[in-house]
Amino acid sequence: MVSIATWNINSVRLRMPLVERFLAEEAPDVLCLQEIKTVDETFPHEAFEALGYTHRAVHGQKGYHGVATVSRVPLREFSRHDWQDNGEARHVGIELLGPGQGLVIENVYIPAGGDIPDRTLNAKFGQKLDFLERMTRWADAIDRPTLIVGDFNIAPLDCDVYDHKALLKVVSHTPVEVETLQRFADAHGWADLGRQFIPAPERNYSWWSYRAYWRGKDQGRRLDHMWASPDLARQATAHRVVEGPRTWDQPSDHVPLVTEFAL
DNA sequence: ATGGTGGGTAGCCCA
Numbered sequence: 001m002v003s004i005a006t007w008n009i010n011s012v013r014l015r016m017p018l019v020e021r022f023l024a025e026e027a028p029d030v031l032c033l034q035e036i037k038t039v040d041e042t043f044p045h046e047a048f049e050a051l052g053y054t055h056r057a058v059h060g061q062k063g064y065h066g067v068a069t070v071s072r073v074p075l076r077e078f079s080r081h082d083w084q085d086n087g088e089a090r091h092v093g094i095e096l097l098g099p100g101q102g103l104v105i106e107n108v109y110i111p112a113g114g115d116i117p118d119r120t121l122n123a124k125f126g127q128k129l130d131f132l133e134r135m136t137r138w139a140d141a142i143d144r145p146t147l148i149v150g151d152f153n154i155a156p157l158d159c160d161v162y163d164h165k166a167l168l169k170v171v172s173h174t175p176v177e178v179e180t181l182q183r184f185a186d187a188h189g190w191a192d193l194g195r196q197f198i199p200a201p202e203r204n205y206s207w208w209s210y211r212a213y214w215r216g217k218d219q220g221r222r223l224d225h226m227w228a229s230p231d232l233a234r235q236a237t238a239h240r241v242v243e244g245p246r247t248w249d250q251p252s253d254h255v256p257l258v259t260e261f262a263l
Numbered sequence: 264a265t266g267g268t269g270g271g272t273a274g275c276c277c278a
Contacts, residue, residue: 010278011270035278037271063271064278112278124277153278210268210278253269253278 001237002073002100002263003028006107006149006226007245007256008207012036012068016044018248023051026242028258029073029099032107034151036066043068061089067107067150074098075105083134084111084127100263103232108135108150117174125171128153132180139187145232148190151254152225154181156192159201160222172221191233193226193259198239206241207254213246226259235261 005028009015012033023031031053036043039060048056053070057077060066066089069075079093090109095102111128119126139148154177158164167173185192198204205220212219228236238260246255 014270035270064276114277212267214268250269 001260002030002096002103003258003260004030004032004105004147004149004226005256005258006032006034006151006224008034008109008151008224008252008254010035010037010252010254013038013042013044015250015252016047018245018251020047020051021248022242022245022256023053026256026258030069030071030075030096030105031256032105032149033068033070034066034107034109036060036068037063038066057092057094059089059092065089065109067092067109069094069105069107071096073100078104079106081135081138083131083138086127090131100261102145103261103263104144104146106146106148106150108148108152110135110151110153112153113171113177115171117169117171117176128171129176129180132177132184136180136184136187139184139190142188142229145229146188147226147228147232147259149224149226149257151223152181153223154178155221155223156181157195157200157222160204162205162217162219162221167221172223185227189230190227191230193228193233193236193239194222194241194257196233196236196239198241204241206257208246210253213253224254224257226257228259232261235263237262 114124
């Protein structure tokens, strides 16, 4: 069995105590982090190594964005894509070398897209859609079992948000984003593991805004995803959303997902 | 009724 987790940590240095608790409790073999907000030189390598996570691929950036994949099983860095061609660190791909040998894990942080869902008024929204289009062309050429995980910043299904109608004009749930993400899904035939194991319309959220969480109304959205190649999806044996960390001290606004594979 | 919270960086940008 190989277990793989993904978590938008929103500053790995600030939240290392939460990461340590999560690793102690869930013990995934591989953890894919997004929004580490630091570069390789200031990444908390020692803390991960002390817990046995001695393998890593860090694609960091000072202050913003940044992704890292850490592991207690051997891996090698496989690729780094810049689908906006603007230098932002939003992807790192690895290949497992020991248990799960040959599996490719793509760790991605899709741009949030700003506040206004109109590319003529908000360049960030256009950049988000363009990022997805370029990912789609890339995915069309994938020819080996691959798992893609991360913060997609899109909640695709009606039941992936607390109020579908109210969020139709809110970036993360607009029809044009959902349609663009669907074209990405179709390009490789990705299986959405979150919904393979927690079928619609069951409640399934991974993010609650800092602004609204205090209201206590469970106004969540499913922005984080784990998608598998068709053959790999059949080897997935369990999947869970670990909501506990959202209630821990100084939490990320996202919670981790974990999938287990019979590999 | 158009706020609210949070992180990193530097004298605001991003989410």
